[in-house]
Amino acid sequence: MAATLVQRDERNGFMALVLTADTPRLDRREADIKNKMIAQQLKNLEGLLSTKVTSDTGSNLEAYAKETMDPSLSWKDIEWLRSITNLTSFDQGAIKAVEVGVAGIIVSNHGARQLDYTPATISALEEVVHAVKQRDPILMDGGVRRGTDVFKALALGAQAVLIGRPVIHGLAAKGEYGVRRVIEMLRMSLT
Numbered sequence: 001m002a003a004t005l006v007q008r009d010e011r012n013g014f015m016a017l018v019l020t021a022d023t024p025r026l027d028r029r030e031a032d033i034k035n036k037m038i039a040q041q042l043k044n045l046e047g048l049l050s051t052k053v054t055s056d057t058g059s060n061l062e063a064y065a066k067e068t069m070d071p072s073l074s075w076k077d078i079e080w081l082r083s084i085t086n087l088t089s090f091d092q093g094a095i096k097a098v099e100v101g102v103a104g105i106i107v108s109n110h111g112a113r114q115l116d117y118t119p120a121t122i123s124a125l126e127e128v129v130h131a132v133k134q135r136d137p138i139l140m141d142g143g144v145r146r147g148t149d150v151f152k153a154l155a156l157g158a159q160a161v162l163i164g165r166p167v168i169h170g171l172a173a174k175g176e177y178g179v180r181r182v183i184e185m186l187r188m189s190l191t
């Protein structure tokens with residue numbers, strides 16, 4: 001299935017792959033259990049994997065994750081991924097990735113949504129920058145809300161930041177205009 005998705009990305013003109021290594025196993029998300037969280041049917045993955053996993057005891061998302069995520073993911077899988085594609089690959093969350101040939105690293109903690117007490121990415125960034133020693137570009141995400149957050153990440157050695165929730169909130173509130181506005185606001189506070 002992974003190979004099929006990669007081939008589809010290549011056909012559609014994508015230039016890079018981001019491999020996320022941050023959730024080999026889903027945390028016990030009590031709110032999801034309480035709310036009996038549903039894993040949405042994903043139209044763009046139709047026929048590739050079943051999202052019809054349900055649980056009588058709680059979070060359907062947890063049941064789905066148990067069924068579909070492979071906790072045995074290892075560095076060999078990155079080598080395999082590189083062997084089937086020429087797309088540039090970025091690894092989210094690991095330093096050893098440089099040795100197995102990824103093109104860059106994204107310092108991320110899954111939006112701090114996976115583990116309690118996970119360190120803030122801005123606190124981990126500098127250490128990763130020193131460990132990688134400019135061999136590959138480093139990006140960072142998590143908690144970037146203001147231009148000053150962008151500034152801090154760049155000052156600590158990131159080449160760029162990625163933004164998750166702010167643009168999603170802008171999209172939900174005002175569609176495309178909302179996304180543009182969020183990005184403008186970040187830019188404005190940097191100038």
Ligand SMILES: Cc1cc2nc3c(=O)[nH]c(=O)nc-3n(C[C@H](O)[C@H](O)[C@H](O)COP(=O)(O)O)c2cc1C
Nearest residue numbers: 020108109110111141142143144162163164165166
């Ligand atoms: C609702 C939600 C779902 C997410 N799901 C995933 C996921 O399935 N895989 C993943 O690698 N990251 C996931 N993330 C983390 C994002 O990729 C990204 O690291 C994070 O949102 C960036 O932080 P920010 O939202 O504070 O900007 C999720 C984030 C949110 C808010």
